Amino acid sequence: MSGQQRADARRNYARILEVAGAEVAAHGANASLEQIARTAGVGSATVRRHFPTRHALLEAVSQDRIALLAARAQELAGEADSRRALLEWLDDVVSYCVTARGLAAALAYDTPDPVHGNSCSTTLEESAAPLVARAARDGAVSPDVTVGDLIALIVGITLTTERHPEPAAEASRLFRIAVAGISPRPGRG
Incomplete structure (x- = not known):
């Protein structure tokens, strides 16, 4: 993995976490993983790569x-x-x-x-x-x-x-x- 890819992965992780925090605060623990991915601007596979389970x-x-x-x-x-x-x-x-x-x-x-x-x-x-x-x-x-x-x-x-x-x-x-x-x-x- 190149330095640019690692930097992108770190940004994606941080963005997913930020969006997930807001979604959980708004909708509880059953917040939609698909909505989190959409709002974070990543695919659901990226969310699952960083967080394999809910x-x-x-x-x-x-x-x-x-x-x-x-x-x-x-x-x-x-x-x-x-x-x-x-x-x-x-x-x-x-x-x-x-x-x-x-x-x-x-x-x-x-x-x-x-x-x-x-x-x-x-x-x-x-x-x-x-x-x-x-x-x-x-x-x-x-x-x-x-x-x-x-x-x-x-x-x-x-x-x-x-x-x-x-x-x-x-x-x-x-x-x-x-x-x-x-x-x-x-x-x-």
């Missing part, structure tokens, strides 16, 4: 935000209040899932790339594991709760609120209910 494209679209969530988890790991740190991070994940319009659910449930796995899920789990472990050690969360459990809960809430008139507010409300639990505390009636 999952690979969705992961690439979400990589930057996942990296920010991972960095946020590391930042919060130093907070004195482990419960508050975990809940702040989970609030960020709820916000991401709501704005991703189906992207988080697609990444959570889609068949991962057999070669690379689901690097977004792995990144989230690895980065938040210290937050969850510390909260468990401090008695702020049950010791059998995993990052995967919490992400599944958030994805479920996100799916439930996706068509709500105020999805962010409703997702936040439902998440607060999940955090508080459904049983009133003793002495409160």
Whole structure:
């Protein structure tokens, strides 16, 4: 491959990713790959050459935000209040899932790339594991709760609120209910 061809391939990749991000934001995780190709000014074969599966494209679209969530988890790991740190991070994940319009659910449930796995899920789990472990050690969360459990809960809430008139507010409300639990505390009636 010549230098010019490599430069064209890099430009195509960047353009496809830019267009895919906009299409996913507008239409959710089921955005049309053909529309992405048309808008990017490339053929569908070019899209598939760069992103052999829908999952690979969705992961690439979400990589930057996942990296920010991972960095946020590391930042919060130093907070004195482990419960508050975990809940702040989970609030960020709820916000991401709501704005991703189906992207988080697609990444959570889609068949991962057999070669690379689901690097977004792995990144989230690895980065938040210290937050969850510390909260468990401090008695702020049950010791059998995993990052995967919490992400599944958030994805479920996100799916439930996706068509709500105020999805962010409703997702936040439902998440607060999940955090508080459904049983009133003793002495409160």
